[in-house]
Amino acid sequence: MATKLLELEDVHTYYGDSHVIQGLSIYVNKGEAVSILGRNGVGKTTTLRTIAGLTPLRRGTVRIGGKDTGHWPTHRIVKETHVAYVPAERNVFPGLSVKENLKIGEQPPMNGSSGSRWTLDMVYEYFPILKERHLQDGSTLSGGEQQMLVIGRALMGNPEIMLLDEPSQGLAPIVVAKVAEIVKQLCALHGLTLVVVEQNFRVSYKLAQRHYLMDLKGQIKRSLTNEEWAANEDIVKKHLSIDDGCVEKKDSECRQVPAPSEAPSGAAPGGPGAVSK
Amino acid sequence: MRKGLAVCISVLLVLTMMPLRPAVAADPIKIGVVVTLTGMAAQLGIDNRNGILLAAKHKGTILGRPIQIITEDDEGQSETGIRKAEKLVFKDKVVALSGVTVANVGQAIAGEADRLNVPFLTTNVMTPKFYGLHPLVFRCGQVADDQMTVAQVMGILKDPDLMKRSWYVLADDYAWGHSCAEEFIKLATEKGIKIKNPTYDNAALNLVDWSPFVSKIISAEVGGVYACLRSPVAPRFVQQAADFGLMEKVKIIGGTPSEAALEAAGESVVGLIGTCCWTWDIDTPKSKAFAEAYWKEFKEVPPSQGAQAYTGAFVLFNAIEKAGGTDPKKIAEALKGATFEGPYGEVRISPKDNCMRTPVKVVVAERAPKNPFGAKIIKKVVASLTPEEVGPAE
Amino acid sequence: MIQICLNCLLLSALLLLISIGLNIIYGISRVVNLAHGSLYALGAYFGYSMVSYGVNFYAALLLAPLLAGLCGVVLERLIIEPIRHRDMTYTLILTYGLSVFIDGMFKFIWSDKVQFIQMPSSLRGTLNLFGVHYPNYRLFVLAATVCVILGLLALLEKTKLGMIMRAASTIPEMVSALGVNMKLVHMGVFGLGCVLAGIGGVIAGPLLSVYPMMGSEMLLSCFVVLVIGGLGSLRGAILASLLVGTAQTLGFVFLTDFAMVIVYLMMAVILLFMPKGLLAEGKFD
Numbered sequence: 001m002a003t004k005l006l007e008l009e010d011v012h013t014y015y016g017d018s019h020v021i022q023g024l025s026i027y028v029n030k031g032e033a034v035s036i037l038g039r040n041g042v043g044k045t046t047t048l049r050t051i052a053g054l055t056p057l058r059r060g061t062v063r064i065g066g067k068d069t070g071h072w073p074t075h076r077i078v079k080e081t082h083v084a085y086v087p088a089e090r091n092v093f094p095g096l097s098v099k100e101n102l103k104i105g106e107q108p109p110m111n112g113s114s115g116s117r118w119t120l121d122m123v124y125e126y127f128p129i130l131k132e133r134h135l136q137d138g139s140t141l142s143g144g145e146q147q148m149l150v151i152g153r154a155l156m157g158n159p160e161i162m163l164l165d166e167p168s169q170g171l172a173p174i175v176v177a178k179v180a181e182i183v184k185q186l187c188a189l190h191g192l193t194l195v196v197v198e199q200n201f202r203v204s205y206k207l208a209q210r211h212y213l214m215d216l217k218g219q220i221k222r223s224l225t226n227e228e229w230a231a232n233e234d235i236v237k238k239h240l241s242i243d244d245g246c247v248e249k250k251d252s253e254c255r256q257v258p259a260p261s262e263a264p265s266g267a268a269p270g271g272p273g274a275v276s277k
Numbered sequence: 278m279r280k281g282l283a284v285c286i287s288v289l290l291v292l293t294m295m296p297l298r299p300a301v302a303a304d305p306i307k308i309g310v311v312v313t314l315t316g317m318a319a320q321l322g323i324d325n326r327n328g329i330l331l332a333a334k335h336k337g338t339i340l341g342r343p344i345q346i347i348t349e350d351d352e353g354q355s356e357t358g359i360r361k362a363e364k365l366v367f368k369d370k371v372v373a374l375s376g377v378t379v380a381n382v383g384q385a386i387a388g389e390a391d392r393l394n395v396p397f398l399t400t401n402v403m404t405p406k407f408y409g410l411h412p413l414v415f416r417c418g419q420v421a422d423d424q425m426t427v428a429q430v431m432g433i434l435k436d437p438d439l440m441k442r443s444w445y446v447l448a449d450d451y452a453w454g455h456s457c458a459e460e461f462i463k464l465a466t467e468k469g470i471k472i473k474n475p476t477y478d479n480a481a482l483n484l485v486d487w488s489p490f491v492s493k494i495i496s497a498e499v500g501g502v503y504a505c506l507r508s509p510v511a512p513r514f515v516q517q518a519a520d521f522g523l524m525e526k527v528k529i530i531g532g533t534p535s536e537a538a539l540e541a542a543g544e545s546v547v548g549l550i551g552t553c554c555w556t557w558d559i560d561t562p563k564s565k566a567f568a569e570a571y572w573k574e575f576k577e578v579p580p581s582q583g584a585q586a587y588t589g590a591f592v593l594f595n596a597i598e599k600a601g602g603t604d605p606k607k608i609a610e611a612l613k614g615a616t617f618e619g620p621y622g623e624v625r626i627s628p629k630d631n632c633m634r635t636p637v638k639v640v641v642a643e644r645a646p647k648n649p650f651g652a653k654i655i656k657k658v659v660a661s662l663t664p665e666e667v668g669p670a671e
Numbered sequence: 672m673i674q675i676c677l678n679c680l681l682l683s684a685l686l687l688l689i690s691i692g693l694n695i696i697y698g699i700s701r702v703v704n705l706a707h708g709s710l711y712a713l714g715a716y717f718g719y720s721m722v723s724y725g726v727n728f729y730a731a732l733l734l735a736p737l738l739a740g741l742c743g744v745v746l747e748r749l750i751i752e753p754i755r756h757r758d759m760t761y762t763l764i765l766t767y768g769l770s771v772f773i774d775g776m777f778k779f780i781w782s783d784k785v786q787f788i789q790m791p792s793s794l795r796g797t798l799n800l801f802g803v804h805y806p807n808y809r810l811f812v813l814a815a816t817v818c819v820i821l822g823l824l825a826l827l828e829k830t831k832l833g834m835i836m837r838a839a840s841t842i843p844e845m846v847s848a849l850g851v852n853m854k855l856v857h858m859g860v861f862g863l864g865c866v867l868a869g870i871g872g873v874i875a876g877p878l879l880s881v882y883p884m885m886g887s888e889m890l891l892s893c894f895v896v897l898v899i900g901g902l903g904s905l906r907g908a909i910l911a912s913l914l915v916g917t918a919q920t921l922g923f924v925f926l927t928d929f930a931m932v933i934v935y936l937m938m939a940v941i942l943l944f945m946p947k948g949l950l951a952e953g954k955f956d
């Protein structure tokens with residue numbers, strides 16, 4: 001039986017007086033990759049921030065690796081449970097070189113963790129471009145490179161769980177595919193547990209094995225496995241109101257949404273084919 | 278931090294308890310003392326106050342009544358000075374005001390003389406504006422600016438070595454500095470003393486680094502510097518000049534800093550020439566007695582300011598006694614022409630302008646010989662000037 | 672000529688030394704510490720007491736700033752940390768109050784007298800530099816400032832701690848998301864700023880004398896340097912110190928008090944047209 005590495009129970013979070021997450025309960029098993037799907041502003045980012053302790057938990061419990069971390073300060077959560085938060089805005093530190101941006105994430109692996117210890121060289125192996133640019137100011141990198149940099153920075157902390165917020169945001173499709181491929185590999189090879197929030201369906205579908213459909217105020221409408229998604233594309237589509245969504249969304253974003261006939265049904269669930277064109 | 282708080286709280290407690298103290302004796306003669314106890318001039322203010330307190334102690338009683346000195350801090354501000362003077366006169370009912378460390382406060386209080394309607398005898402304000410200012414306003418203790426300038430010029434005239442040097446004039450950039458420099462240049466030129474820069478240099482008031490002027494003085498190749506700098510500032514200039522090795526070649530004349538400032542500046546002020554009415558170098562019985570008494574009372578190097586304030590206060594006490602009561606007009610009458618034989622000889626208040634005539638010493642800061650006060654620096658007397666030499670004429 | 676240049680450099684060095692702490696505290700923690708001048712004075716007073724009790728000047732130069740830094744850390748914990756999440760106005764008012772309190776304490780503990788820290792005899796006298804005699808102590812001040820700034824740069828550029836500080840000056844939240852306790856960083860930075868102020872105090876002590884208001888008087892010049900160089904910019908601070916130091920040194924001789932007017936004008940122009948300072952590196956949120 002799988003152990004729950006991350007568990008949220010009846011979580012309530014506020015921004016000032018506005019009650020943003022109202023009773024959220026989700027869990028992620030060790031080694032599992034889970035995505036959260038939802039329209040803009042439903043509270044996906046806030047969920048990740050709550051887990052990382054960046055937005056204070058008002059009520060409910062957050063358990064990571066069996067520890068009740070709900071009211072811990074961020075640095076303690078990160079240090080003791082090895083959660084790595086990779087925000088959508090990436091937060092590359094300007095003024096620090098690429099190498100420094102990586103080194104600042106350095107942390108010894110968690111006691112009793114099995115995986116090998118991450119080093120600068122290992123990160124460079126995954127992202128050769130970072131090695132090439134290691135002396136350059138991190139903020140001068142392109143969007144895709146920055147995304148790689150912040151993933152690399154997270155890896156330097158030898159994470160057990162990675163919270164990945166919109167990794168494809170603002171990236172060209174080809175770069176998106178590349179980033180997704182690498183993350184997929186990381187999960188497979190290093191037993192990383194992943195929580196990903198992603199607007200781009202293909203990426204979500206590819207990276208995660210299970211998906212939470214989140215509605216306004218952080219309410220979970222339902223949870224789907226990849227197989228269930230493949231069988232019920234409409235549910236996801238309707239949940240995200242893709243049709244009316246497209247009226248507001250930029251054309252490019254719409255095109256990334258799979259047509260009912262194509263992926264994910266056409267590809268083996270979870271297989272790389274789901275993203276390839 | 279906690280200790281600081283504890284100190285603070287205990288001070289507050291002491292302050293709040295003070296009014297509860299029972300009066301020592303009935304119906305004392307109250308004298309109000311306004312001095313500057315905050316900021317750069319605080320040292321002078323402290324010396325002033327101490328001198329007056331010591332005078333009160335030595336005088337003991339006036340007309341059989343104990344003397345009560347009430348001290349207020351004017352913080353060097355005219356408005357505060359007036360407020361404190363009003364408080365002393367109208368609330369505490371003092372019969373006379375004394376002290377006052379800085380000129381602006383002195384002038385402000387003198388300006389209110391009619392309203393305050395008590396005799397006001399300053400022991401330290403040096404502005405010539407006090408000559409004949411008001412029937413109730415007097416100066417006794419410290420000399421006036423013009424008297425100091427005369428004494429400094431006399432000091433040069435009396436020393437052949439100083440006489441043959443040419444002088445560089447440096448002044449604080451405000452009214453007092455300007456008039457001080459101009460008076461000196463005028464008088465010195467009359468007496469045949471060479472002035473290198475008759476248009477003199479002005480130093481900004483908030484100057485911290487004097488090196489630009491020191492450099493100018495060095496390149497001007499003069500033998501002397503006449504510095505019209507406020508006394509709290511002067512040691513800083515001298516110290517920095519000394520760093521540059523200026524003191525070996527150049528003589529500096531200026532208003533002499535307080536004893537405490539000289540001690541703080543140490544060795545580097547050696548050679549600084551100034552003038553004062555009293556220094557513990559004066560070897561007369563009265564002078565020795567004062568120095569010892571001051572040391573015993575306050576455990577500080579007996580300061581010029583202290584002796585001057587002591588003298589002024591004594592003259593005031595004697596005048597109240599002579600007036601036979603606390604009537605302002607009668608006290609003022611008694612002050613006119615009053616004389617007193619004190620630590621620095623006989624002083625007299627001129628009936629013409631209500632200001633003091635006194636002997637003045639030209640002094641040089643030197644390493645002190647072994648002395649009971651543990652002083653490192655002594656103001657050594659190099660010339661004595663009579664009241665007639667110093668003036669002004671009556 | 673050499674002497675004039677050295678004079679300009681010296682004032683610049685002092686300004687830099689005293690303002691640099693203010694600069695890094697703002698740069699990294701976004702705290703405008705109006706008590707910075709008082710901590711500079713505190714360092715000077717600690718140094719004064721130590722030296723007058725016979726402690727070696729160089730030892731005092733090391734110990735007094737550390738003590739000032741310790742006081743800074745305590746103050747940060749007690750006063751600034753609890754209101755960190757509030758509006759900046761709170762810190763401004765509170766640190767202003769703090770400076771008044773500290774200045775007042777000086778009078779209680781050390782009295783209002785103007786004091787000098789006795790300079791070590793090894794630094795008395797002058798050195799012949801290309802035919803110009805320049806006081807050893809002033810040359811020492813220059814050298815010490817260069818050392819302090821180089822040390823600070825090495826700390827910031829070459830150590831993990833420095834990396835964290837630089838990162839914290841940009842996206843503090845992300846730094847804590849990497850497992851760093853930002854409270855400790857803020858505390859450490861405040862302490863470091865106070866140590867630097869303390870060094871400035873001890874070094875200035877034999878030159879500019881020690882008195883209760885010395886810090887508040889200095890604070891203004893520090894702010895001028897801070898604004899001209901750009902809030903939180905180290906390189907800007909160096910440039911601005913040179914500029915202000917030179918302008919003041921030359922200005923005070925030729926224009927007396929008008930020199931300050933020029934400096935303030937410079938500040939106003941920079942505030943209006945280049946709010947990020949001369950090098951446009953300032954950190955305005």
Ligand SMILES: Nc1ncnc2c1ncn2[C@@H]1O[C@H](COP(=O)(O)OP(=O)(O)OP(=O)(O)O)[C@@H](O)[C@H]1O
Nearest residue numbers: 015016018020038039040041042043044045046047
């Ligand atoms: N700092 C904040 N202060 C106040 N309200 C906020 C703040 N950040 C987010 N919110 C609000 O909280 C709600 C949830 O925001 P959140 O960023 O978690 O949504 P999201 O699901 O990540 O959306 P998106 O797809 O746009 O990233 C939104 O309504 C948003 O307006």
Ligand SMILES: [Mg+2]
Nearest residue numbers: 044045046088
């Ligand atoms: Mg979001």
